[in-house]
Structures are given as C-alpha cells and as structure tokens.
Amino acid sequence: MVAFAAPAPAPLPGDVRLMHSTANAVFVIAGLALAAAAVLWVTRLPFFALKSIRIEGEVARNSISTIRANAAPKLAGNFFTLDLQKTRSAFETVPWVRHAVVRRVWPDRLAVRLEEHHPAALWAAEDGNDKLVNSQGEVFEANVGDVEDEALPRLAGPEGSAAAMLALYRRLQPVLVRLDEGDIDELHLSGRGSWRAELENGAVVEMGRGSDDEVLARTERFVRTLAQVTSRYQRPLEYADLRHPDGYAVRLKGVTTTVPAAPARRK
Incomplete structure (x- = not known):
C-alpha cells in the first residue's frame, strides 16, 4: 500500500493577508471603543452623583456648613469624573484651611480631611492690610479680627522673609522677655x-545685621549686662543700640544725657 501526502495549502497572497490583519485590527479597535463608550455611559449615570461630603480633621475656625458652602459650588462631576486635584484646591481656598486630603468613598460620597492654619504672628503687608503667619512661617489671608484676643506679635520685613523672621522671633522672645x-x-x-x-x-x-546666631549672641550679652547699667537710675529702658562692635548704647526713660550749658558770666 502506498501513502500519498496531501499537498500543503498555497500561501495567501500578501494583499489578502494585509486585508485580514486590517479587519482584525478594526474589530479590536471597534470593540475597545464600544467598551469605553459603555463605561463612560455607566459612569455618567445619576446613580453615581455625589450625595454627601464628609468633613474630617480640624474645623475650629470654620463651621462644617461654611466649609461646604464655600467649596461645593466649585466641584464638578460625579463619583468617577470628579477631579480630585481640583477638588482639593477648592477646599484649600476656604479661609483658614491650609491643606486638604480628598478621597472617594464608594459609591456616592466624598471624604475630606482638613488641616487648618495655626496663627503664630501678624504680617505687615505692603498694602497696609495685615495678613497672618502660620506656625510653619507661611503668610496666609484670613480675617485678622478672628485673632484679636491672641496677642500675636507683628512681623514686618521683605516679601518672602516671614519664615526666617518667625524662626528668629522664637529664639529672641525668651531672651528679651527677661528684661x-x-x-x-x-x-x-x-x-x-x-x-x-x-x-x-x-x-x-536695635540689634543690627548678621546671622541669627550673631544677633542672638549680641542680644544675650545685652540682656545679661543691662542691669549693671540701669540699677543706679531705676528707670525703664527706652532705647538700646546693639550695633556697636564693643558694646551698646542705651537711653532710659526720664534720664537725660544732655550736658547743661554753662551759666553766662557777668560783665
């Protein structure tokens, strides 16, 4: 018995193979497009509209209703389409809010954790309207009247220097208070x-120029030795100039250093 092998099928022409590949690619792309359209349609259903916003964290300076009233009108989209970065920015524009962390809570809620500014000083703005400095040395805008009872120090300096000024203030305050x-x-x-x-x-x-350590050293020396100068007069300090290289000059209230004029001679 003799076996005969079947002849191999002839390869498809190149243009036919290209047509098949193109058709397959079109089907895949069409399928993906339909799937994407379906997902987009589902995500836009009213079922996924945001129904509540939960506020967490620090809310000492604002009521929750005030925070919602300020931020909610700036939110756009539903549970899936909401831009979390823009949402975070919307909450951080609310007065006294320093930082916000936003997350979705399935299926229709938003959770927002807030960090508030903690005022540490007033900032003398160039336009004459005082602003506030938080405990991180950041200048921010809020109602200054909210801190009238907190006896905050006032900082006045070049733009961008608030953090450095607050840092030196914290070192100088316990020294100068000893006066x-x-x-x-x-x-x-x-x-x-x-x-x-x-x-x-x-x-x-007047403490003059120099590094923080240099300014602090001059102030320490002044506070440590001032009693030796004032003890004989028993008058409070009015002015001190620490900018002298080998010492300092002081002026006390009620004490004059003017030399009286010599009486005129009788002719």
Missing part, C-alpha cells in the same frame, strides 16, 4: 538685613 519690659510686640527686618525689636512697653532694641 521685664514685656514681650516682643513687633519685629522688623530691613531690606539691608538689620533687625529691630519693639517691646510691649514701647522700648526699642
């Missing part, structure tokens, strides 16, 4: 980098 002239009421930094502190009783201390 018994009250807390630092205002701290100034000039455009040339010279520091000046105004105390609660009106006394002014």
